[in-house]
Amino acid sequence: MPSSKTVLITGTSSGIGLAAAVAAAQAGWTVVASMRDPAKADHLMAAAGAAGVARRVHVERLxxxxPASIGGAVSRTVAAxxxxxxxxxxxxxxTVGTIEVEGMAPVRAAMEVNYFGVVEVTRAAMPHLRAAKGRLVTVTSVGGVVGQPFNEAYCAAKFAVEGFMEALAPVAATVGVRVSVVEPGAVASEFVASQRLDIPMLIDAAGPYAPxxxxxxxxxxxxxxxxxxxxxxxxxxxxxxESADPPFRIQSSEWAHEFVAAKLADLDGSAVQAMTAQWVGAT
Structure with a gap:
């Protein structure tokens, strides 16, 4: 990579995005830290300041x-x-729920953010990544490999992202762009809290699925x-x-590695079904 290198990261107001923005700046990158509401950038900039890299972190609305917001953010990044x-x-x-109870709206919303948002950002960025012989890294989830109970919409979107990126990777490589996905498991961040789930209400509304x-x-x-x-x-x-030769699929922990490996070796699906059945008290 060139000595002066710029990375655009989406979803940096908290959690993995915030941590990645600070770590990338520490590694020498100029970081365009994007978020839907830049008014929520205080935690990011405080962390960047504490790490001594605030001058390398630039907040951008995205x-x-x-699509107009995405295109504008990418254009401003290149111009700046x-x-x-x-x-x-x-x-x-x-999103947490099951299709019979929740209906279609949460499924469509999950796909818009977790899948179509990724595709649209990728589409807007590819001409510039191609010119720079750059990198495209997508944070997916172990839920993009293993379907998990009451995460139907979320897992569907993450499965779609994994398929999209796996199909794109060899095509992007022909023009010098390396594609990787990172698959975290459970992460102690504001991701769960930000869903603002009322657990007792969810259970009360779950009808036959409540137990x-x-x-x-x-x-x-x-x-x-x-x-x-x-x-x-x-x-x-x-x-x-940073890697000269990054793999396509990367798990964020040994637990995530073992979890994903169990699925990829489970050709008939019986091992995963037996495991997740236990999570919901099925016999």
Missing amino acids: DVTD HGALNAVVNNAGAG ALKAYVDRTLKSFGNAQRAEDAAAPVVRAL
């Missing part, structure tokens, strides 16, 4: 559900910094009690930016 050497698709939103949802929630809350730090989950994002 709403991944608005002369090039766009890398993009990190990180912005995302979770399964309660079992799932109890198990999930315990897993997030042992979650990976956002800074540790962001480290492989920066490695994908």
